[in-house]
Amino acid sequence: MSGSIFIFYLLAALTLGFAVMAVSTRQIFRAAIYLLFSLIGIAGIYFWLQYDFIAAVQIIVYVGGITVLIIFSIFLTQQAGELLPKQKIGRQVFSALAVFCAFALVMLQLYKYKFIAGTGQAVAPTISNIGGQMLSIEEGGYALPFEVVSMLLLAALIGCIVIAMRSVDTSTQTELPS
């Protein structure tokens, strides 16, 4: 067993193990930290697949952004050291059973299916290739989705501010300058 294969299995075990711990622990802060390690494991799998750019984006956005956001919201909404309420054992067992059955069904179908690989010149996922195709307006270019996503991000940012803004009392509103 060579080192590369060993690293792959290590990353896979790390990702899945931490994911299971993230959804099963009763301490919410620990759940966030386990989620962080699971996301780092996925970034490692991207590195293993030699998709360096996606791995970097994964670390920047998920590990650096979303997890920090989740930890902040935990601090804002949760009492420190408080355990999550215990779930009904029946609900847990039933969900685990249903999820396991669905997983087994998917895996059975997957191993029966023969995938056909595409042929042709391989394109390396380098940053120059990605950037060129992302901003290309010719066929196969992704300039329009790129613009749409940037508009969506702007709308989401404004929406966040509007939703989370403390509503001003109507009595004090007249005193504010316009």
Add this chain to the structure above:
Amino acid sequence: MLTPGLYHLLFISSALFFIGVYGFVTRRNLVTMLMSIELVLNSVNLNFIAFNKYLWPNGLDGLFFTIFIIAIAAAEAAVAIAIIINLYRSHNSIDVEQAEEMKY
């Protein structure tokens, strides 16, 4: 069989997907449900990258889908956390059992 290939990656991504679904079904706290959704989205990203690597080497389309999913996931997490904080402010709890009426 031991050499990692497409099927191993698909195994990881579907396992991650169903772990996320399990968390979403069993948890009753909005922040932990959001974490489960992040796991599900990550499994989809991994799926796209695996298919792009092994079945579609002459294009980068899976990679672009992954980038757009990451961007939309970031927007979704930000909006969800704004809603959660607003809900905590009005109900003093982020348990989904206690947020039954959809009144502002």
